[in-house]
Amino acid sequence: MHVDPYEKFWMFAAAGLIVLFASSVVYGAFSYAGHPPSHVETIDPSTARTDPRFAELGVVEKPDGSVEVVVLAQMFSFMPGEIRVPAGRPVTFRVTSPDVIHGFQIVASNGNATIVPGYVSQFTTTFAKPGEYLIVCNEYCGLGHHLMSGRLIVEEGA
Numbered sequence: 001m002h003v004d005p006y007e008k009f010w011m012f013a014a015a016g017l018i019v020l021f022a023s024s025v026v027y028g029a030f031s032y033a034g035h036p037p038s039h040v041e042t043i044d045p046s047t048a049r050t051d052p053r054f055a056e057l058g059v060v061e062k063p064d065g066s067v068e069v070v071v072l073a074q075m076f077s078f079m080p081g082e083i084r085v086p087a088g089r090p091v092t093f094r095v096t097s098p099d100v101i102h103g104f105q106i107v108a109s110n111g112n113a114t115i116v117p118g119y120v121s122q123f124t125t126t127f128a129k130p131g132e133y134l135i136v137c138n139e140y141c142g143l144g145h146h147l148m149s150g151r152l153i154v155e156e157g158a
């Protein structure tokens, strides 16, 4: 069978691109601990503000040394707006929304979740070094969307 050299070139180029893209996904998954969300927990958005799981917002240290952060994402702020966690320890974020879809992205880290009303978004990550991170809402949620941000301060682990 005769295959034109140009056609042959593009067949290999296309196959090479597929391999490149697929390996970048695998590389990201292992090197940056990137993975799709796997936590499914529902909540009634109309009572999310008074739900016992979100009664106390902020940082809670667990007896096993891990840290849990409970956050309410709402038009147009995160509560609490400033979060302080220790470095070098697993931090589990639990976020929900009482109104519309928001985003919860910890810029320059692998922490990023979509906050859908009716669900509790949960992910765990570890911040290796102390520093300051910006948290932004990356889902358009209304006129104040661009104002919706928070601060995460990673402190020297105790």
Ligand code: CUA
Residues within 6 Å of the ligand: 074, 075, 076, 101, 102, 103, 137, 138, 139, 140, 141, 142, 144, 145, 146, 148
């Ligand atoms: Cu919340 Cu955009």
